[in-house]
Amino acid sequence: EPGEFTRRAFHRGKLDLTAAEGLRDLIHAETEAQRQQALRQMEGELGRLYQQWGETLTQALAHIEAYIDFSEDDNVEEEVLSQVDAAVQTLEQEIAAHLQDGRRGELLRSGVRAVIAGPPNVGKSSLLNLLCQRPAAIVSPVAGTTRDVVEVSLNVSGYPVVLSDTAGLRDATDPIEQEGVSRARDRLQHADLVLAVLDATTVPTEPAELGAALGSLVPPTTPCILVLNKADLLGGHTRALCDACAHRPPLPPTTLLSCKTGEGTDSLLQLLGQQLAQL
Numbered sequence: 698e699p700g701e702f703t704r705r706a707f708h709r710g711k712l713d714l715t716a717a718e719g720l721r722d723l724i725h726a727e728t729e730a731q732r733q734q735a736l737r738q739m740e741g742e743l744g745r746l747y748q749q750w751g752e753t754l755t756q757a758l759a760h761i762e763a764y765i766d767f768s769e770d771d772n773v774e775e776e777v778l779s780q781v782d783a784a785v786q787t788l789e790q791e792i793a794a795h796l797q798d799g800r801r802g803e804l805l806r807s808g809v810r811a812v813i814a815g816p817p818n819v820g821k822s823s824l825l826n827l828l829c830q831r832p833a834a835i836v837s838p839v840a841g842t843t844r845d846v847v848e849v850s851l852n853v854s855g856y857p858v859v860l861s862d863t864a865g866l867r868d869a870t871d872p873i874e875q876e877g878v879s880r881a882r883d884r885l886q887h888a889d890l891v892l893a894v895l896d897a898t899t900v901p902t903e904p905a906e907l908g909a910a911l912g913s914l915v916p917p918t919t920p921c922i923l924v925l926n927k928a929d930l931l932g933g934h935t936r937a938l939c940d941a942c943a944h945r946p947p948l949p950p951t952t953l954l955s956c957k958t959g960e961g962t963d964s965l966l967q968l969l970g971q972q973l974a975q976l
């Protein structure tokens with residue numbers, strides 16, 4: 698039976714539970730970042746940390762019991778309680794920080810949820826196809842082509858990513874498109890990272906306006922990359938304007954891209970890798 702030897706090792710105390718979990722993750726690892734995390738866990742990194750926490754708590758408990766039992770005999774000093782209090786508070790902070798960080802483990806285990814979003818017809822489905830290197834989503838010159846969410850699994854710089862293409866965001870009148878837009882908004886709410894796509898030929902070159910356009914697409918606290926697509930259609934002048942505007946600080950990391958010619962793909966992948974490393 699798969700897992701039999703691990704189970705026996707666990708029962709005999711040769712592996713603790715976190716190491717067994719690490720082994721399971723290692724077996725199922727599909728990307729380099731997943732493999733590294735699983736190895737660290739298997740080698741006992743987590744187990745050692747939890748053991749340390751356990752020791753701190755046991756010690757605190759022993760001090761408090763000693764205080765209760767012997768403080769009247771004056772054998773135990775008054776400051777014991779405040780020392781225990783300080784140690785437990787530090788531990789509390791450590792655990793809180795660890796839990797927050799645990800989200801990273803979760804992202805590595807199940808994949809980062811990246812969502813492509815933007816107005817209709819800007820090339821969102823083309824971007825999905827470019828990144829997964831196959832025609833997974835239908836591309837057409839008709840605005841409102843994508844309705845259902847199209848999902849692909851990718852390995853970007855060693856990070857597992859579940860990338861979703863969504864319907865173009867607009868006030869649709871067609872009921873099926875409306876459902877598509879509502880599914881897109883739902884995906885956006887649960888995204889770990891948003892690839893916001895705008896058409897470079899019609900994008901406002903005023904940073905404040907561009908910021909506003911972006912604000913209507915992306916939930917305010919979600920990390921985001923701005924992709925200005927159809928760069929192949931830009932003249933030299935507009936290209937310079939776009940470039941200048943795109944690198945103003947309040948705007949998220951931005952890149953010019955052409956899904957048609959592939960120009961800008963490398964810098965997009967580089968940005969993606971950087972963002973993933975920061976999540």
Ligand SMILES: Nc1nc2c(ncn2[C@@H]2O[C@H](COP(=O)(O)OP(=O)(O)OP(=O)(O)O)[C@@H](O)[C@H]2O)c(=O)[nH]1
Binds near residue numbers: 822823863865866957
């Ligand atoms: N010139 C040029 N055309 C592009 C580029 N990317 C996409 N297109 C064209 O733009 C049109 C729309 O592309 P899609 O990928 O379907 O756009 P979308 O954002 O998914 O559109 P919806 O699903 O309707 O919201 C198609 O005709 C594409 O061939 C590009 O980089 N350059």
Ligand SMILES: [Mg+2]
Binds near residue numbers: 822842
């Ligand atoms: Mg589409």
